[in-house]
Amino acid sequence: MAPGRSSNGSQGGTFAPLVRFYQSSYASDYLGFAFLMTTYLYIQFFVDPFHRLFFVNDLNISYPHAEIERVPVSMNFVYALFVPLFLILLYNSAFGSHVHKHHVSILGIAIALVLASTVTDIIKNMVGRPRPDLLARCRPAPGTPPNTLVSLDICTETDHHRLHDGWRSFPSGHSSFAFAGLGYTSLFLAGQLKIFVLRNSGWSSPSPSDRDRAIVHVRGDLGKILICLTPLLGAAMIAISRCQDYRHDVYDVCTGALLGWTIAYWSYRRYWPRLSSAHCDEPYPGPSPPSRNDDSYGRLRDEEEGYRAV
Template identity: 60%
Template structure:
């Protein structure tokens, strides 16, 4: 008599349950959403329960003696508007204009959300671990009048009683505004470059023999449209130096971190910008978007073999 199969009534069902969970994990976006929730929870825990390392400082150090700006040029709310709501609105509008399917809307928003929360989490981890004083630290700390000027002292000499204002003085490196701006606006720049086919300069099918691919030069107007979000992110970063919240090193590293995370998140769902299908996201896992799912990323080399004349090309020629 043959032994009962795993998952049958007499077989305990252990293997069947594991296999079902594995299929669900592979055929849906469950791992992406669980990962996003974990990132969000980790970010909130750091925000509410973790204090930065307090690096020693000298009250005679002019690099941390700048005034504290009570009114910021780009407050946190405005950074959210620039890096989250504007990219969300423009990507959604573009997809609506081109009558994109539900899957395209889905991965566009999911990629943006993951880029922003991951950049924020990494930035705060580094901020708290490094504990670098801000340029306006002395104005936040308000050291005791009898504090020695030419020796290193600790946070114990500070008289400021407002918890956030004081401890935030040791969160200079890297710039959170800069990383958040470059993650969101950098993602938007990549999305627009793909939809407008700025770097996909081939048209028609690639065939062997006498018929070669037609090379199309990307026009400057489309390139400028895609570069505009990066200019906006740069201006946000510069404003942090103008407010004496950060120095050039802080905003440069923050911007590079945000851009790297934005590019990484974009490429998880979209082919390279030089691909002939750069305006189309990777297919969804089977079952994630209904019967028409069909999981499987087409390799970039295969995608690069010629482009297709679709509505997104027409959009880019406007």
């Protein structure tokens, strides 16, 4: 046996307790969350975007700068973070959910939001696309020639954030954040209400007509479907408000929405079964200490879930 290793292949020695704790807890998730949060804050406070050249007579960036936004950053946090957290905790508490379910519900949405924010800001700063209200932010110096590519140097605005934020148009951060938080909430509700679970009443080989009736029965519960769609409608309204304020165009908003929704789904599926699973209302078991023969989390594969459901 190699020095410093136990019989089951785990790392021994001084760091063995730390290794076991890391493997038998959500430590990696919290470390990843801390890393993402640190990265996001660093970008927010210390990174300026790439500044594309522009024309002072470009009508696409000549829209007015809205001093009062329809959904300011503070309210986006309320709508996409605090309201979803309240709804998830209220639902879990109302049905007496266990501590593990509370834990992964919160952890999943937290990771979705911080990952969406970090990825969005990285892309924003690298692309450096001008906002529709760039000229109102920049306030070009008098005499700047039209039909000539100019740079940041011709701007007379002295407010650092107001000026440099004019090159952070793509993708929309409000949209990605809203669809990450409210999109996760929509997935959570869909899993808890089991709107995609096909109930076949226990028959082994349903006929096509029976299967069609079952599908109609499941998909006919419009009330539950509308409950799950409501968070997505809220996210869409937040995204649309960014076009109304001339902070973004449709391309920015749609890309941000797709990015946020994709990350929300990815984060949700790390902790929950697929929505068509009979057990979609319960999260995967938490990590457990690695045994001699199995060092997995005890997570079921999708095909195993399907086998159990039958």
